[in-house]
Amino acid sequence: MKSILTDFYTLQSHEKAENGSITANIILNKDHDIFKGHFPGNPVTPGVCMMQIVKELTEEFTGSKLFLKSASNVKFMAIINPVETPELKLQLDITESEGEIKVKNTTSFGETIALKMSVNYNK
Numbered sequence: 001m002k003s004i005l006t007d008f009y010t011l012q013s014h015e016k017a018e019n020g021s022i023t024a025n026i027i028l029n030k031d032h033d034i035f036k037g038h039f040p041g042n043p044v045t046p047g048v049c050m051m052q053i054v055k056e057l058t059e060e061f062t063g064s065k066l067f068l069k070s071a072s073n074v075k076f077m078a079i080i081n082p083v084e085t086p087e088l089k090l091q092l093d094i095t096e097s098e099g100e101i102k103v104k105n106t107t108s109f110g111e112t113i114a115l116k117m118s119v120n121y122n123k
Contacts, residue, residue: 003056005049008032011057012087021093024057030082045080050115054105058094058121062101066121069100074117078109085109099123 007029014024028045035043051071059066080088093104100122107115 005052005056008034008049009053009088011060014057014061016061020095021091022057022061024090024092026053026057026088026090028080028082028086028088030086032082035082043082045082047074047076047115050076050080050107051117051119054090054092054103054107054117054119055121057090058092058101058103061092062094062096064101064123066101066123069120069122071117071119074115076115078112078114080107080109080114085112088114 009026009028012025012027014022016022030043034046034049038044038046051074055066055068087109089108091106095102100120103119103121105115105117105119106113
């Protein structure tokens with residue numbers, strides 16, 4: 001599936017646990033045009049881009065084209081600077097039922113949790 005965030009990040013690796021949760025390791029492209037405007041000289045990863053990464057990774061891991069239905073408990077807890085902390089770990093707990101996919105996500109760098117959210121997608 002084609003990413004709307006072309007060249008924004010690279011999936012380095014992923015691992016599926018026995019309980020079905022997936023840990024994905026990505027690297028942000030600090031030179032992407034998005035960071036030239038958000039913000040010049042002090043790049044910050046936009047929250048909406050992080051939400052899109054979760055959607056794209058979930059699509060890749062489930063093999064389904066998804067549409068955001070709802071998001072709850074979206075908490076941005078730390079600034080993600082692509083120069084200082086380009087390597088991110090995304091924990092995705094994915095459950096599927098009746099044409100709907102639910103994802104609980106925690107995104108972190110090092111020991112710092114940057115994002116927590118729960119999202120529901122329709123297939």
